[in-house]
Amino acid sequence: MSTPVILWLRRDLRLTDHPALVAAAASGPVIPIFIRDAAVDRLGAAAKWRLGEALRVFGARLADEGSRLILRRGNALDVLREVIAETGAEAVHWSRLYDPDAIERNTDVKSALKDAGITVESHAGHLLFEPWTVETKAGDPYKVYSPYWRAVAERDPGAPLSAPTLKAPRDWPDSDDLADWELGAAMNRGAEVLARYSDPGEKAAQTRLGVFIRDKVAHYKQARDMVAEDGTSGMSEYLTYGEISPRSLWAAGQRAMDEGKAGAETFLKEVVWREFAYHLMYHFPRIVDRNWREEWDGFPWKDDERLAEVKAWKQARTGVPFVDAALREMYVTGRMHNRARMIVASYLTKHCMIHWRVGQQWFEDCLTDWDPASNAMGWQWVAGSGPDAAPYFRIFNPETQAEKFDPEGDYRDRWVAEGQDDPPETARDYFAAIPRAWKMDMHGNYPDTPIVGLKEGRDAALDAYQNRPNAGED
Structure with a gap:
């Protein structure tokens, strides 16, 4: 029996297309280990439950x-x-992560273990392309998505790897009991609701991807924005925990393109949009918690969590049905339709003039598909402080967006119970999930008017934009 090899797992909880697992399995008996460290403890309530x-x-x-x-x-x-001392392992493998905290931690761990004579190998697997391998002709990182897409569209990330055969060590080290970790404790009664809308694991991810490619990708370009339809791939949550690899998505999308399915290229562009978020986070780590465009540091956002607008937004009682429906969808399912995310973020940062960090942190606590790169870039893209080639100040109008992407009001009815004689279970579940301290029930009155009017909020946001410090630096 050869010496065991440690596989340190983080966001790569799968067997298929797992380069670190394949390399470890080729070296000897594999001891897969997941460590609950400070990074895990910092996760938001919903993300920790889903983990x-x-x-x-x-x-x-x-x-x-x-x-x-x-x-x-x-x-x-x-x-x-x-674990090395207990098992005699002489090698540790892991999949790379790219957020600033993970890079610092991994660098320190690798250096210390190597100094102790341990073989340490980090592997790709969380992305299609390592961030340092995609650069402009001048050797700089890309800052705009379209040229980034053109740079990688014809690249071959390689075929997904098959799951390896795993050899067990002669003796297993002790393990904690997962139940003792109580990772869902912060969700309180909301955990039971979330569980009804979650289908975790690699097999579930592969099944959903297969159904999407077979039945839905052809219409993806149009259907992905219709918030009441199940027209998206639903892969974000599985990618977050590495229950499926981006390379598996890429291969499936490429096959669909070869078969002439019209929406396949749009799907691949969305996969690359996630890549672009990681590319930016790696090269410009400030995007995680500071304005990516420094000239926005003087923009007069409010960041007081006690403001009535913030409370109404978090409780999904803004009085704007499209915004409230989306926030309730997130509270019940841990996810939110991507089109709705833009509307929700725009209303907070533009109409309410609340700092994007307030919304980013709320999403971090409430999303089961929370991702450090995508969440940061998404909020900054909508807020205006992030990477954006558009030469104007984008303010989404929730009413016109609802007319276009929820024309029959099905999405709003699905999630907002007030005013309906017999609201669906999805809408009722919101009141089963929220904290009792909010003192809300579905028989209460829905706000008669928005917490911030759409015209008033738009006018104030445009005035702030036009008169902000450093306005000429865009």
Whole structure:
């Protein structure tokens, strides 16, 4: 029996197309380990709950393969040292992450383990293309999506890898019990509601992708914006926890293009939009928590969490039905339709003039598909402070957006119970999930008027934009 190899798992809870797992399995018996460290503890309530579900399903999948998922809690370097000492492992493999905190942590861990004589290998797998491999002719990182797409559209990221055969070590190290971690504790009663709308795991991801490519991708270009339809791929949550790889999506999209399915290229562009977010986060880490465009530092956003506008927005009682429906969808399911995300973010940052960081942090707490790069870029793109080639100040009108993308009002009826004689379960579930301290029920009165009027908010936002400091630097 050869020396065991440690596979340090983070956001790569799958067997298929897992370069780090393949490399580890080729070297010896694999000890898969997930560490609950400070990065895990910083996750928002919904994301932490969903992580627990991903670990539960992946642990069962490993058991089916004759393996185990070892769970430990503590500082990552300390835990890895402990497991190395317990098992005699001489190598550690992991998949790379690209947010600033992960890069700092991984660099420190790799340096310390190598100094101790341990072989350490990091692998691709979370992205199609490593951020440092895509650059302009001048050798600079891209700052605009369209030329980035053109730069990678014809690249071949390679074929997805098959799941390897896993050899078990002679002796397994001790593991924590996942239930003892109580990863869903912060969700309180909302966890039971979320569970009804979640289908975690690699097999579920592969099934949904297959159905999407077979039945839906041909109409994706039009259907993806219709908020009441199930017209999107639904892959964001699975990508977040690595239950499916972006390369698997790319391969499926390419096959659909070869078959002449009209929406396939649009789907591939959305996969690359995620890549672009990671490209920006890697090269410009300030995008995570500061204005990407520094000239926006003087924009007069408000960031007081106690403001009535913030409370109304968080509780999905802004009085703008499209905005409230989207926020309630997020609270019930942990997800929000992408078109709706833009409307929700625009209303907060433009009509209400609230800092995008307030919304970003609320999404971080409430989204099961929270992603550090996509969330940051999405909020800044809508707010105006991020990468954007558009030469104007974008303000989405929720009413006209609803007329275009929810013409029959089905989406709003699905999520806003007030005013309906017999609201659907989806709308009722909002009141089953929210904190009791909010003192809301579906028989209450819906706001007669918006917390900030659409015309008044638009006029104020445009005035602030035109008179902001450094206005001439755009």
